[in-house]
Amino acid sequence: MSSQPYTAGLHQSSTQSHRQAAPKRPLPNRADEPPKRALIGQNGQNTPSGGGTPNSTGNAEVDVKQQLLNYQKIFDHASYPFINDVSAYEKLSKIGQGTFGEVFKARCKTTGRMVALKKILMENEKEGFPITALREVKMLEQLKHQNITDLIEVCSAKTGSTSTSKDRTTFYLVFAFCEHDLAGLLSNPKVRMSLVHIKTMMKHLITGLNKLHRSKILHRDMKAANVLISKEGVLKLADFGLARPFVQRENPNHPRPLYTNRVVTLWYRPPELLLGDRAYGTKIDVWGAGCIMAEMWTRQPIMQGDTEQKQLTLISALCGSINPEVWPNCVKMPLYSAMAAEPNSALPQGKGRCLKLKIRHLMKFDSADGKPQSDPYGKKTNDQVPSDDDAMNLLENLLAIDPDRRPTADEAEDDIWFYKDPVPRANVGDLMDTIPTSQFEYTVGKGAHAGRGRHHNNPQRPHQAPRQSNAIPAGQYRDTIF
Template sequence: MMVSNRDRMIQYDDLHFPYCDDVSKYEKLDKIGQGTFGEVFKARHKRSKKVVALKKVLMENEKEGFPITALREIKILQQLKHDNIVKLNEICRTKPVNNAYNRWRSTFYLVFDFCEHDLAGLLSNFSVKFSLGEIKKVMQQLLEGLFYIHSSKILHRDMKAANVLITKSGTLKLADFGLARAFSQRNGQPNRYTNRVVTLWYRPPELLLGERNYGPPIDIWGSGCIMAEMWTRTPIMQGNTEQHQLTLISQLCGTICPEVWPGVESLPLYAAMELPRNHKRKVKERLKPYIRDAHACDLIDKMLTLDPSKRIDADTALNHDFFWLDPLPCDLGTMLSHHTHSMFEFLAPPRRNRHHHHHHHMHHNQQPSQAGGAQSSAGGVGGAGGSVNSVTQSSSGLSHHHQPHSSSSASQGRRHRAAAASVASMSTCPERIF
């Protein structure tokens, strides 16, 4: 059956902005982001003095008006209302100007609440030290945000440290829903989503092998990479190509084969890719020298499960012992109050090992990771083809936080979190590693 363009269109009635105001009411202060999606600016409302973030909508090559990708992002952001999701306040535009084709065009901006930092920027600054309790707070908020969007049937599809924003008071916000989409189980019919999503270093094995019928586990994989990065301060698997990324995943997570992942052999690219053989799973083994907390290693291990059907989900992850044994998650505001300047990946030094120059496969202008980071020369976990650079344990800023773990009274109420979160969803330091 043919579907008309009219049927495909997102209805403007669904976009609840009463009007599109002139962006000149804001004064641009600094450029804080740049990528394939366009530019992001810090700006201030001229009258109220409120500071906001302005995200420019890239309009190039848009012969048919407003980009469908931007409409999708707006639609999704209006649907999502949660403390751990970035808040879209309004859409503004410039006064229309007559272009070379005699068409009147405006530049559009999405206006968000301003967040002082992104996680990639914080991790690239070694004066920022996270205690174990603070790392728990970061991951708890990240997973609360993911649980909420997955419960709302939305996939983020671009989980990475640069898309995790943190306010100066310590509230985490998932951001950049430019690749996000709704998902559904279509009466047993498989979905046919694009697999050309997620920045390469955070892309899960099912996407690298061509899967198009995917779901929330793709965001969990990226979250596992981010969690490890809280200690490593640099992305843990820095592939140059899809093939290289699969090799790094195999070296860390074990050989990709039907024995550990039933049905993987039927994925479109399984036969085409050269998958390393006879690799044992070494996630915990490789993490242990850098992450002293066994519960943290265990949770990352569960998030980096090869078979997406066996990968832990956000709700189960939030009930993991990691969050419910001492030290408990603690407020980030005190630590962040010592850092008065905003930290964003765009403004930070590159975050890639200096051995690598080929990053043309990365999406969203992925910045390279820190030169001299403790990772293998193969771009992956130390031991996967290279030695771990020397990193002192004292650089972690964690030593005084690692008391022996005792069962906390908080763990008694652990199982109640899932039920409470389900109801809520119904309404709308560390050393370098690898």
């Protein structure tokens, strides 16, 4: 009996019988008929045949390249009958610069409806249509919710040919237009928010995030600039350029799927991503929601690090030291041991948690009579510093160092803070009525985070090159690991 596996023996015998049964092909007997050269062999490789002249391989490569060029010409001159041309919209102004595209305010020439056109940047694409844009379209098709931006359609446009470039098709995502983003509103000191405004917008944000997570989708770029407010006063989550579906294992013993940790704008990035975690889940979005909630009180991002190490230091200074006592699984993070062993560690020890104390003294909102509760620098304007214990408790939970101690979006939506007076309203339309012009971070701050927080008075360093118009904002990365 043969010691070989049954499948191997069967494969060998069938192959031998096939060879014996196959008839021999007659060779060409005409001297004046050269053998034909096959571009693609039976095994899928370029296999020139017929005696093998010295230039036969090179000729095959030339033929393949010519075929590819012919296909490219077909694609360049192709029409797309099932999508509209972007010429149906009139661009009015540029209102945003994201990780994967530019955003324009535009008007539909037929209906007069205002829309937002997101141009998909394809100049650096070498593998066709960007997978991030495909994800964004696919996810927004299934995410129909009042607190999530509404995708209307996808449009195309032909770019003009020049001496250095050829005709290429550019694609645009058409969204329902929202008049403001949260970062732009918070950058304007003339925008006066009351406690009910803050509570209503946070309720909308958590509700939209809960819809995302119930649909098994991670946003992965939660920040104030990606939170839009419509003219009717409804908050909507936007910019799904880094979003992706996730897999939730029912059996905790099964290995968790790995994703890239090069996501989330630096100022809103949770400690697990900064420590190299790739098996993360929905709690990274919950941390971003906590940063946005604190930003509503302080009117500026609360942790503005230049580097990942600096960001970890700021997190430790505000939320306490990162160690196994407060986060048992931190030792499993890929970068924890290396960072903790450094002399000037980005993980300083002995730091107490002072989030409540610092945020309480920075809280700024208008009272019921319209008078500010604190001045722009957080100093007292009366004998009583504004206090909201339930809000501080929710913020403490959202910004917990240990991801397992943060609430889910579903749990946060049912927090007791939303059920105490003043209860959230259906919208903040009364606040929108007091703002005559659109407020976007790009138009108010002249770029991502410029004019806000520490960047306001910081000149550009001499050795830094000027930012290109299509540069990625600080702290953001292209998603290359899926």
